[in-house]
Amino acid sequence: LQMQLIRAQKMESIGRLAGGVAHDFNNLLTAISGYTTLAIDSAQQGFPVVEELTEIQHATDRAAMLTSQLLTFARKQQIQPKIVNINDLIMSMEKLIRRVLPESIQWRTVLNVNIDLVLADIGQIEQVLLNLVVNARDAMPQGGNLLVETNNVAVDANYARTHIDVPIGNYVLFAVSDTGIGMTQEVQSRAFEPFFTTKSDHEGTGLGLATCYGIIKQHGGHIGLYSEVNHGTTIKIYLPRSEQAQLDDAPSLIQNLPRGT
Numbered sequence: 001l002q003m004q005l006i007r008a009q010k011m012e013s014i015g016r017l018a019g020g021v022a023h024d025f026n027n028l029l030t031a032i033s034g035y036t037t038l039a040i041d042s043a044q045q046g047f048p049v050v051e052e053l054t055e056i057q058h059a060t061d062r063a064a065m066l067t068s069q070l071l072t073f074a075r076k077q078q079i080q081p082k083i084v085n086i087n088d089l090i091m092s093m094e095k096l097i098r099r100v101l102p103e104s105i106q107w108r109t110v111l112n113v114n115i116d117l118v119l120a121d122i123g124q125i126e127q128v129l130l131n132l133v134v135n136a137r138d139a140m141p142q143g144g145n146l147l148v149e150t151n152n153v154a155v156d157a158n159y160a161r162t163h164i165d166v167p168i169g170n171y172v173l174f175a176v177s178d179t180g181i182g183m184t185q186e187v188q189s190r191a192f193e194p195f196f197t198t199k200s201d202h203e204g205t206g207l208g209l210a211t212c213y214g215i216i217k218q219h220g221g222h223i224g225l226y227s228e229v230n231h232g233t234t235i236k237i238y239l240p241r242s243e244q245a246q247l248d249d250a251p252s253l254i255q256n257l258p259r260g261t
């Protein structure tokens with residue numbers, strides 16, 4: 001528990017630092033991008049300098065993407081919550097997920113059809129799912145199995161004893177599991193830090209899990225990481241069940257009951 005507290009505090013201070021830096025950088029990047037566009041427009045077409053300016057523009061765009069991810073981690077992005085069925089969200093991404101995965105990876109879903117509703121920003125949760133799927137793919141260069149599960153979880157004192165990352169409450173759980181290379185203890189303890197990556201330069205930014213962490217925290221949710229070297233990794237995302245949606249749903253459930261004859 002002590003370790004967890006330290007980790008939470010560490011993430012908080014990294015978040016504050018990253019948020020401040022990202023915000024200032026964003027302003028500078030806007031200036032660089034704006035002036036580069038002006039320079040491209042006023043340069044004579046066909047001059048070599050246009051090519052170099054275009055390179056500057058591309059690098060600036062990439063830097064802007066990184067800072068925007070950092071702002072997500074620091075929870076400085078607005079979220080637009082809607083009532084969401086997480087199963088529908090997962091199935092709506094099936095095509096994209098298939099495109100991301102090579103043939104050597106089998107992907108399978110086990111979805112609880114009675115899943116509770118959550119209040120969530122659809123675009124952001126899609127990003128979380130995609131980041132986790134891409135990480136799972138990268139962890140299985142030789143192929144393997146990728147499983148996406150959903151379930152309703154009531155965390156009580158007993159459950160919380162074995163899942164120390166999650167406080168007591170009602171959650172919708174979605175978990176992404178792979179049969180990949182797994183993570184050492186050292187990697188596990190740093191995996192959510194922004195810019196921490198074990199991948200080569202152009203493959204990883206180290207912002208995938210940090211972004212997931214920021215998004216889930218902003219939703220009032222929690223993340224659990226379970227991993228074993230050479231066996232695989234499971235990331236469990238807990239989103240608080242929407243109690244309001246439960247209530248709103250009740251009358252329509254009653255209306256939908258089959259009428260007696």
Ligand code: ADP
Binds near residue numbers: 191198
């Ligand atoms: P990136 O994927 O750009 O490296 P992430 O923040 O998504 O950044 O992940 C950080 C690190 O955590 C990865 O470099 C990798 O070492 C480890 N990691 C994340 N997901 C997995 C996974 N499913 N299996 C094994 N290692 C993982």
